[in-house]
Each structure stands twice: as structure tokens, then as C-alpha cells.
Amino acid sequence: MNKSIIAQLTEAFCCLPGVGPKSAQRMVLHLLERDREGGQHLSECLAEAMLKVGHCERCRNFSEAPLCEICSSARRDESLVCVVESPADVLAIEQTGHYQGFYFVLMGNLSPIDGIGPTELGIDRLLARCDNDVNEVIMALASTVEGEATTHYISEALKQQGVRVSRIAQGVPLGGELEYIDGGTLSHALNGRQTL
């Protein structure tokens, strides 16, 4: 016998991150009982997004147009490029409202073991773009082993081109109590101390 539509939908919901069989069932019953319109709307938005969202030609971020909103903005500072790992990082930095430059989204980190080299991350494109008007490239990758390796690779290549490279500060988070902060972070914070 074929699976019922409800069982199929419950399974389909399980492809979402953080959603297991129990929450999937709750979602299905909620939509069926109380929000069929919302479910219909979600279905349409999903279909459209999966089909139409591609990558920005310039920064590789997700975009439905050839150039994303940020790259096609005239108000941004052309001389600054911030290199991040994923579109979520762009959203996080944009939410601070403090950064006015452009981005470059690697969509991953160097990982030779998975076959992800400089070409897969579009690093050649980043280097080509940083030839002319760019004054400074800000590296904002995670401080994991892969992130550090990628930061090192890119910054070396950019320095050879004569571009100024910086990285975001590593230290204690705002409101963090010293006694609960791990040793690695603390020693980075000590090394990166600034004169008052």
C-alpha cells in the first residue's frame, strides 16, 4: 500500500535542520488543523526559492538576480571587502548595521580531503576582484582549523598582490565573565590587547 499524503509530508518535513519525526508531525497537524493558507503559501514560496535563487556573480552570496542587493547598491564603500564563509555570516554582519563595504562569500572552507580547493571557493575570482579599487580585505572566517587554514591561504595570496588584509578581533565576548571563558580565547584576548 502507498504511504498516505500525511505520512509523506511528515517525512518531507524531516529534511529541515532540527526537525525530527515528532516535530514534523506537530507541524503537519498544525498546518492541517489551523493554517492551511499558511501551508499553501509556504509551499509556493519554497518552490519559487528552490527554482529561482542562484548565486550573485560578484560576491557568490545567494541572489535571485545576477547581482545581489548588496553588490548592486551604490551606497556601499567600494574600497572594503569582507570575506565570510556563508550567507548566514553576511546576514549576521548586516544586522550589526556597522559595516558599509562589500562581501565575498566563500560558501565553505578549504578542505582538500573533501575535494574543496581554492577554485571551488572562487578564490581566483576574489583575487581578480581585489586588483584595483579595494584598499582593505577583512577576513571574517571562523577560528576553526579549516577557517584558520583558509584565512592563511587567502591572506598570503592577497598580500602578494599588495592588498592590505586584516581579520576581525578575537577576544572575550561582550558581557562574558572571565571565569567562564576558555583558555584559548583568553590568551587570544591577552595577545590582542589594546592601549587605552
Added chain:
Amino acid sequence: MNKSIIAQLTEAFCCLPGVGPKSAQRMVLHLLERDREGGQHLSECLAEAMLKVGHCERCRNFSEAPLCEICSSARRDESLVCVVESPADVLAIEQTGHYQGFYFVLMGNLSPIDGIGPTELGIDRLLARCDNDVNEVIMALASTVEGEATTHYISEALKQQGVRVSRIAQGVPLGGELEYIDGGTLSHALNGRQTL
């Protein structure tokens, strides 16, 4: 300016229970980055379910056919009907594998203040159905104020028809330690004690 497709999809995800803007964003980026096929499939399942899933004519549970799987099964015990509040309760009882009778799903509880009376819950249909072959009706509603009121209303009506009515046991849950159980549950458990 119109909202981007990604922003629209993120908002649409927020209609799911337990999903706020942050998890919605995580879902959208996950699907776009890693599972477009899954997203496409989810969209199709959703559209189909929202359109095609209705209610079983007999038990009012969700069903794509006029009669649900349980009601159209020939292996079930015709003499037993279990009254529950929602389709999730049916799934929970079915998972025990212990119950072989039929169900009646109220899709809510009596709540005169919200305009939900016996007709809205299909209680007339339940009474009509319990005329002939049904030996026992098992009430399995929550022991909230509304649940208790609904249980009382239905059991009185059924008793007048001469049908035997029971309710599922209230007591300490399996593996529950006495010291952590609330007083109300404990006094129910004492009252409902059984001879060994």
C-alpha cells in the same frame, strides 16, 4: 522595493509551530545550500496535503479518502470506540499497538465562550453511531477543565442511550518518582487504586 524571495520564504517558515525568525533563516539557508531537491519535494507534498486532506466521514480524523485507513479496516473491533480530542492523540494511541477498536476525533473540546458546542464537535454523529453494535466507548480526553467538561457531557448523553462508557486511567506515569508528582495526580492515583 519588493521583498526578496529569501525574505519571503523565511517569513513563510515562521508559520510553523516552534519556528522563529532564527530557525526559519537556518532552514532556508540549509535548503538552498545543501538540499534543493528536498525543498522541492517538501513544497510538492505540502501543496498536495493542504489541498487534498479532508476529514474521514466516520471518525472525523484527517483523511485523503472519504473513509480513513482505520475506519475502512476490516480487522478492527467494531464494538469499541475511543473518543479523543485530536489526530495527534490517535497517532499516540496507535503507536502503543494495544488498541484494536475505532476512534472518534472531536477536533477540539466544548468551549461555549469560543462558540464551540456539541454540533461543532460532531457529538450528534458520535451518538448516532453508538446506537447499534458499539459495546463500550472509551473516553480519552485530557484532564483539563475543558476536557473534563466534554467527557462529562458525552458520557451522560451516551449513558442515556444505554451505552457503556469508560475513561482511561489517571495515575502516576510509568517510571515516575512519587516525590516529584503533583498532588492532584497523586490523589487521583490513590482514588483509582486497584486490588493486587
